Amino acid sequence: MSGKKPKPFDFEECACSGRTLGKLVRPYILALLASGPAHGYALLDQLAQAGIEPDHSVVYRALNAMEKEGLIISRRTASRGGPTRWEYELTPTGHACLRRWRDSLTRYRAALDSLLALIRS
Numbered sequence: 001m002s003g004k005k006p007k008p009f010d011f012e013e014c015a016c017s018g019r020t021l022g023k024l025v026r027p028y029i030l031a032l033l034a035s036g037p038a039h040g041y042a043l044l045d046q047l048a049q050a051g052i053e054p055d056h057s058v059v060y061r062a063l064n065a066m067e068k069e070g071l072i073i074s075r076r077t078a079s080r081g082g083p084t085r086w087e088y089e090l091t092p093t094g095h096a097c098l099r100r101w102r103d104s105l106t107r108y109r110a111a112l113d114s115l116l117a118l119i120r121s
Contacts, residue, residue, distance in 0.1 A: 024052065025047070025052065025054050025058060025059060025062050026062050026066065027098065027101040027105070028047055028050065028052060029043055029047075029059070029062060029063065029066070029072075029088075030066075030071065030072075030090065030094055030097060030098040030101065031098060031101075032046050032047075033072060033088055033089060033090040033094065034090055034095065034098055036089075037087045037088060037089040038087065038088060039077070039085045039086065039087050039088070040056075040059065040060060040063065040085070040086060040088070041085075043059060043063075043088070044056060044059055047059065063088055066094070067088075069093075070091055070093045070094075071090070071091060071093055071094035071097050072088050072089060072090055072091060072094050073088070073089050073091055074086045074087065074088050074089075075087055075089075
């Protein structure tokens with residue numbers, strides 16, 4: 001070792017803080033859109049209800065990226081008394097991607113259950 005005193009560990013920057021759960025925004029959006037088209041603000045509200053509260057820009061960047069990838073489509077919709085809004089909808093490719101997410105998360109959950117059992121023992 002260099003003999004230098006290590007910096008205090010920053011638990012807030014560690015994955016152990018749960019910060020990486022924000023990476024689940026994309027599958028959450030796909031799952032929410034599987035039940036039907038939705039506007040961005042409705043998606044943000046539903047994400048917040050699920051306990052995921054990403055910055056608005058994160059959600060809109062994800063929506064833009066998923067549209068470029070062909071997972072979703074968007075269309076302008078009129079709003080009563082307000083600005084025109086964008087409505088997002090899953091494509092067949094988006095449905096296929098969501099099924100793959102389901103399979104991947106199922107495998108991941110089994111690994112997490114095993115890890116939690118080890119941590120608890």
